[in-house]
Amino acid sequence: MIVFIVNPISGKGKARKMWPVLEHHLQQKNVSYQWYFTERPGHGIELAQQAALDQAEIVVAVGGDGTVHEVANGISGFDTILGYIPLGSGNDYARAQSIPWNPIAALERILAQRTTLRDTADFIGTEKNEGRMVNTAGIGFDGSVTKWVNQFPLKKWLGKLSYVVGVLRVLGRFRPTAVTIHVDGKEHHFQKTWLIAVANIPYYGGGMKICPDASDQDGLLDICVVDGISKGMLLFMFPRVFLGNHIQHPAVHIFQARQVRIEAKHDLMVQIDGESKGKTPIEFTVNPSSLRAG
Numbered sequence: 001m002i003v004f005i006v007n008p009i010s011g012k013g014k015a016r017k018m019w020p021v022l023e024h025h026l027q028q029k030n031v032s033y034q035w036y037f038t039e040r041p042g043h044g045i046e047l048a049q050q051a052a053l054d055q056a057e058i059v060v061a062v063g064g065d066g067t068v069h070e071v072a073n074g075i076s077g078f079d080t081i082l083g084y085i086p087l088g089s090g091n092d093y094a095r096a097q098s099i100p101w102n103p104i105a106a107l108e109r110i111l112a113q114r115t116t117l118r119d120t121a122d123f124i125g126t127e128k129n130e131g132r133m134v135n136t137a138g139i140g141f142d143g144s145v146t147k148w149v150n151q152f153p154l155k156k157w158l159g160k161l162s163y164v165v166g167v168l169r170v171l172g173r174f175r176p177t178a179v180t181i182h183v184d185g186k187e188h189h190f191q192k193t194w195l196i197a198v199a200n201i202p203y204y205g206g207g208m209k210i211c212p213d214a215s216d217q218d219g220l221l222d223i224c225v226v227d228g229i230s231k232g233m234l235l236f237m238f239p240r241v242f243l244g245n246h247i248q249h250p251a252v253h254i255f256q257a258r259q260v261r262i263e264a265k266h267d268l269m270v271q272i273d274g275e276s277k278g279k280t281p282i283e284f285t286v287n288p289s290s291l292r293a294g
């Protein structure tokens with residue numbers, strides 16, 4: 001049995017519009033399936049967990065990276081395969097896994113049932129803030145931008161453009177702070193940190209190659225720290241993130257580790273897989289080959 005979990009608001013309603021087309025394809029191919037629309041944030045976790053308990057072979061996230069995050073958390077601890085049809089606005093998971101952007105082609109790939117094992121990371125913060133990261137986390141500047149954008153009433157109309165507005169709004173008031181980063185137990189101190197990314201895959205934010213060498217098949221997390229840089233230089237450097245050559249800048253520090261803990265002098269906001277997830281301190285531990293991706 002294949003279970004589809006469709007987020008009707010993903011990609012400004014793209015997933016909702018595309019679902020009848022996907023269903024038509026499934027019916028033509030005589031595939032046995034069930035489907036659900038998510039009704040609220042977090043619902044995807046509950047639906048995916050129930051599907052795994054009901055012994056679904058594959059649970060397919062239909063939407064964006066937030067939907068993948070929820071489904072991956074719901075099936076955590078089960079042998080269930082995670083499928084993905086990218087109909088969000090960022091779709092970084094699809095980018096990293098080379099999943100076709102055409103929804104029917106993505107569906108065909110799932111039906112072919114060629115699976116690979118992928119790393120995820122377990123995260124644990126404060127106040128029951130814990131779970132499983134599939135893509136990438138951002139702590140600091142982009143954590144604040146994500147929080148701002150998720151509360152921005154125009155997000156459902158502006159889509160990705162909301163992030164540009166968010167970057168400009170947060171840039172005005174964000175203050176870099178001192179952080180301590182424990183990389184596999186070794187302490188590194190930074191004085192004026194803008195952001196720390198912890199990555200399973202190279203991308204976040206819809207194609208920004210924040211950790212260009214990250215791989216979810218190497219048993220390691222890649223960590224990128226941006227520290228000691230002026231606001232102007234940060235803006236100037238920003239476009240280089242899309243090519244991944246920002247890592248050559250002296251303000252950018254890269255590490256690889258199995259475990260990383262981040263503490264900040266002044267609390268920094270955290271986003272994980274594009275979802276706001278509390279604030280520092282936070283710790284990540286890689287969980288190698290823990291996800292069956294189809």
Ligand SMILES: Nc1ncnc2c1ncn2[C@@H]1O[C@H](COP(=O)(O)OP(=O)(O)OP(=O)(O)O)[C@@H](O)[C@H]1O
Pocket residue numbers: 007008009010011012038039040041042043063064065066067068070087088089090091092206274275
């Ligand atoms: N019915 C719903 N109403 C409101 N929010 C929902 C509903 N169902 C799911 N959500 C939430 O929608 C959010 C965004 O989903 P998702 O990330 O899949 O789409 P996106 O933001 O368009 O794509 P991307 O993350 O790839 O840019 C998630 O945080 C999820 O919890």
